[in-house]
């Protein structure tokens with residue numbers, strides 16, 4: 001393949017970051033943009049040199065890779081169509097895959113069409129180690145997310161545990177945390193066995209995620225402190241950077257990491 005054609009669903013903060021990065025990638029010849037709000041796609045297109053704005057159904061046959069950065073609903077709406085068309089798919093709204101039936105269906109179709117579905121590690125670190133570790137027995141995985149009280153819509157003057165439970169319970173109780181918890185659960189030991197603790201701490205300015213795991217491989221501890229996305233303060237910059245890195249990985253012959 002000489003060059004790739006990319007389709008983007010969702011032209012918000014992450015979709016725009018990926019589109020700008022893709023615009024500078026020599027491997028990509030054309031970028032199709034689609035957003036449920038057409039003005040978002042049009043506005044983004046002004047800043048790009050190789051983009052076209054069109055409806056999803058119009059551009060799907062012409063693309064090689066589809067990048068979703070829209071919503072959990074959008075995953076339900078478009079993912080199966082993408083896979084049935086034999087295209088690769090990068091999903092940012094990982095919470096959309098909580099539905100086990102949909103997940104299984106996508107996996108089955110992808111095996112038939114040989115499409116690949118990529119789930120970027122997003123705002124969390126340690127996914128590579130966890131994926132390797134789970135090849136043997138992993139006894140425990142815990143995610144500790146620490147945020148400022150304001151970003152959890154709380155007013156607190158001391159460190160307070162807001163939530164403690166399984167990843168399955170966390171994604172229901174705290175939808176804002178859904179993508180990180182879902183990614184970790186899918187990479188490791190599942191929604192029921194992955195533990196999640198969410199802490200509100202007035203000392204911290206920015207979100208941090210700490211992953212702790214142990215098992216036959218030994219012990220893993222990975223922590224990241226995230227600065228906000230310059231285009232969307234409620235999203236971590238690392239989420240966009242991981243999306244761009246995953247797009248590169250989908251096109252690169254050498255794959256690094258477990």
Ligand SMILES: NC(=O)c1ccc[n+]([C@@H]2O[C@H](COP(=O)([O-])OP(=O)(O)OC[C@H]3O[C@@H](n4cnc5c(N)ncnc54)[C@H](O)[C@@H]3O)[C@@H](O)[C@H]2O)c1
Nearest residue numbers: 010012013014035036069070071074092093122123179239
């Ligand atoms: N995996 C991670 O670590 C991670 C981190 C941050 C955000 N996310 C997820 O990525 C997605 C995008 O995040 P963002 O910060 O760019 O959000 P955003 O709100 O800035 O942008 C989303 C865009 O998608 C569009 N959209 C919504 N529903 C759509 C649909 N059905 N069809 C087409 N377009 C649609 C909206 O109009 C908007 O322009 C969200 O679902 C978010 O939860 C994942």
